[in-house]
Amino acid sequence: MSLNNKIACPLDCYDACEAVFENGKIKGNKKHYPTNGNMCANFISCIKQEYLKTPIYNNVEITLNEALNVLVKKLKEVKPENSLFYKGSGNLGVMQSSLKSFFAKYGSILTQGSLCDGGGGKGIKATRGEVVNPPLEKLLQADVIIVWGRNFSVTSSHMYELVKNKTFITIDPIKTHIAKNSELHLALNPKTDYELALLLTRFAYMQDLEDEEFCKKFETSEEFFELAKSRPILSYEEATGVSLEDINRFFEIIENKKVALVLGLGIQKYYEGANITRCIDSFAAFLGLHNPLKHCGVWYLSNSKYGYEEQFNSSTKHQKIDVSEVDFSKYELVFIQGANPVVSAPNTKRVIEGLKSSFVVYLGININDTCEYADLIIPACSFLQKDDVRLSYGHEYKAISNKVQEPLSETISEYNLTKYLFDTFKFDGLKKEKEILDYYIKYQPKAYEFEKFEFIDDIEVEHLYEKKLKEQYYFITAKKKKNLNSSFKIDNYLYLNPQTGYKDGDIVTLSSKYGNAKFEVKTTFDVKENCVLCYAGNKNANYLTPYQSDESSHSAMYQEVLVNIELS
Ligand SMILES: Nc1nc2c(c(=O)[nH]1)N[C@H]1C(S)=C(S)[C@@H](COP(=O)(O)OP(=O)(O)OC[C@H]3O[C@@H](n4cnc5c(=O)[nH]c(N)nc54)[C@H](O)[C@@H]3O)O[C@H]1N2
Ligand SMILES: Nc1nc2c(c(=O)[nH]1)N[C@H]1C(S)=C(S)[C@@H](COP(=O)(O)OP(=O)(O)OC[C@H]3O[C@@H](n4cnc5c(=O)[nH]c(N)nc54)[C@H](O)[C@@H]3O)O[C@H]1N2
Numbered sequence: 001m002s003l004n005n006k007i008a009c010p011l012d013c014y015d016a017c018e019a020v021f022e023n024g025k026i027k028g029n030k031k032h033y034p035t036n037g038n039m040c041a042n043f044i045s046c047i048k049q050e051y052l053k054t055p056i057y058n059n060v061e062i063t064l065n066e067a068l069n070v071l072v073k074k075l076k077e078v079k080p081e082n083s084l085f086y087k088g089s090g091n092l093g094v095m096q097s098s099l100k101s102f103f104a105k106y107g108s109i110l111t112q113g114s115l116c117d118g119g120g121g122k123g124i125k126a127t128r129g130e131v132v133n134p135p136l137e138k139l140l141q142a143d144v145i146i147v148w149g150r151n152f153s154v155t156s157s158h159m160y161e162l163v164k165n166k167t168f169i170t171i172d173p174i175k176t177h178i179a180k181n182s183e184l185h186l187a188l189n190p191k192t193d194y195e196l197a198l199l200l201t202r203f204a205y206m207q208d209l210e211d212e213e214f215c216k217k218f219e220t221s222e223e224f225f226e227l228a229k230s231r232p233i234l235s236y237e238e239a240t241g242v243s244l245e246d247i248n249r250f251f252e253i254i255e256n257k258k259v260a261l262v263l264g265l266g267i268q269k270y271y272e273g274a275n276i277t278r279c280i281d282s283f284a285a286f287l288g289l290h291n292p293l294k295h296c297g298v299w300y301l302s303n304s305k306y307g308y309e310e311q312f313n314s315s316t317k318h319q320k321i322d323v324s325e326v327d328f329s330k331y332e333l334v335f336i337q338g339a340n341p342v343v344s345a346p347n348t349k350r351v352i353e354g355l356k357s358s359f360v361v362y363l364g365i366n367i368n369d370t371c372e373y374a375d376l377i378i379p380a381c382s383f384l385q386k387d388d389v390r391l392s393y394g395h396e397y398k399a400i401s402n403k404v405q406e407p408l409s410e411t412i413s414e415y416n417l418t419k420y421l422f423d424t425f426k427f428d429g430l431k432k433e434k435e436i437l438d439y440y441i442k443y444q445p446k447a448y449e450f451e452k453f454e455f456i457d458d459i460e461v462e463h464l465y466e467k468k469l470k471e472q473y474y475f476i477t478a479k480k481k482k483n484l485n486s487s488f489k490i491d492n493y494l495y496l497n498p499q500t501g502y503k504d505g506d507i508v509t510l511s512s513k514y515g516n517a518k519f520e521v522k523t524t525f526d527v528k529e530n531c532v533l534c535y536a537g538n539k540n541a542n543y544l545t546p547y548q549s550d551e552s553s554h555s556a557m558y559q560e561v562l563v564n565i566e567l568s
């Protein structure tokens with residue numbers, strides 16, 4: 001066991017906090033800058049949750065050795081191309097990627113794209129080459145932070161804590177905590193963000209706020225400005241639901257101020273998510289937000305592995321399948337690691353039917369909803385029982401996680417399972433655990449400075465507001481404070497504005513063209529009248545969502561859907 005007592009929060013979250021383990025107690029590490037000694041409710045729930053101790057096969061407890069034998073036998077029986085490897089983001093340590101290298105070599109079908117940030121990432125890559133955030137100190141230098149489609153104080157509470165006294169502008173259909181604490185809240189209609197970005201660009205031009213130096217350097221801004229001019233201002237106002245008065249207020253607030261723009265998933269949960277994001281990034285560039293001499297940059301979910309060399313070889317000869325479109329029924333063997341597709345993947349009904357008709361192996365730390373359909377459950381040991389490194393998609397600080405407890409006898413770490421399978425199948429090419437960990441601990445990638453910026457010059461978006469019938473609602477699904485995706489304190493309510501006429505406690509059926517489900521209503525003025533809100537982890541939310549991929553990033557688009565409500 002390690003003498004070093006640092007551990008990292010393994011959860012899928014921007015902050016990547018570090019803690020220290022002392023005399024059986026865990027405290028936030030004061031020396032880890034973004035953590036600053038604080039721990040959140042989700043990390044505490046993660047420590048306290050009930051961990052799996054024994055493998056289960058056909059609902060009967062067995063030993064780890066027996067479980068590994070069942071797995072190996074099955075892997076030898078099936079044709080590799082009839083098997084699927086499906087990895088979620090339950091633990092974001094770098095060592096979690098080891099198993100994929102085995103399944104790639106074995107010949108399983110792998111997934112591509114994302115259930116999370118794929119569209120936005122693709123859009124930012126198209127404008128600036130890489131999805132990398134500026135250094136955290138730049139955010140601290142900002143006078144005004146524009147929070148656009150991100151629930152900043154909830155989903156990255158430690159980053160928020162560092163800047164909470166600044167002036168905020170929030171752009172979000174929901175009146176989030178940060179919206180309530182903002183100087184200005186633009187409660188736009190869902191999926192009208194690119195139109196808002198174009199409207200803001202026109203106003204920026206009229207007020208002479210264009211960063212001419214930046215735009216000249218990259219030469220492509222003129223077509224972007226032409227795009228912004230292509231529609232009458234009033235039609236933008238109507239589409240977005242944002243008044244011109246509020247647009248003027250926006251520019252009053254940022255005038256002569258250093259501005260940072262913090263983007264989140266909300267802007268890109270749609271078919272054209274990549275281009276919508278690219279449009280917002282182009283507006284930011286027009287205003288000079290990317291120019292470090294004037295402003296403080298644009299943040300998103302960055303590529304946390306930018307600058308590092310991949311330590312596991314997961315190249316495959318097979319065509320990958322979009323994670324948003326996976327049809328589990330197509331495979332004889334499905335191996336699921338650190339994911340809960342029954343709740344988190346699009347279209348729950350299709351997921352469950354698919355899982356029922358294949359042999360499912362689940363590797364995880366506890367019993368989740370997906371385990372009900374698993375034939376074999378293998379317990380992974382807890383994050384306290386394995387060495388790892390957490391890189392952050394929010395900022396540039398990494399967190400180290402040392403093994404501070406011995407693993408339970410019938411559990412196994414992801415790396416040790418990978419090694420066991422490499423050895424059993426006589427594969428070579430897996431690096432030693434220590435070598436990989438040392439690499440991630442010691443290597444410091446250079447900060448990213450982009451050399452190109454390509455403004456978007458054309459965009460076509462199918463507007464949800466054009467398809468929406470009067471009696472239909474936009475479907476919003478976002479994160480909540482005390483649960484982390486499908487783990488911990490789950491909230492299964494459907495949130496509606498009281499002006500809809502529905503009351504607390506009403507039981508309603510929500511239906512979309514993909515499916516339907518029942519919900520209990522809770523009313524709140526925080527939700528716009530034309531929207532409904534279900535939090536991530538809501539067990540019924542994904543009965544409504546599309547299992548198709550977005551336009552260009554092979555990724556899910558949870559909000560590309562309209563719903564009807566009926567009182568049950
Ligand atoms: N407490 C907690 N923290 C988390 C997580 C968690 O489950 N719980 N999950 C983690 C994960 S996996 C991720 S990916 C991140 C994501 O964190 P965020 O990037 O903050 O993403 P979301 O909470 O999904 O959505 C952000 C906001 O977008 C708004 N939104 C929805 N539709 C639109 C729209 O059309 N336009 C605009 N402008 N806004 C819109 C929503 O109302 C919401 O407030 O958070 C991480 N952190
Ligand atoms: N309706 C709706 N659906 C969504 C979203 C939404 O906002 N709304 N958000 C989407 C987003 S952003 C994301 S990232 C995805 C997340 O979707 P998934 O990646 O499926 O994440 P979870 O549902 O949290 O399931 C993760 C599982 O990993 C397990 N786990 C935790 N630690 C470990 C470990 O050390 N080893 C192993 N092997 N397993 C571990 C946990 O017990 C948990 O059951 O969901 C997406 N789905």
Ligand code: SF4
Nearest residue numbers: 009013016017040043
């Ligand atoms: S804020 Fe995020 S990274 Fe930090 S302890 Fe909480 S869940 Fe973990």
Ligand SMILES: [Mo]
Nearest residue numbers: 012115116117
């Ligand atoms: Mo995510």
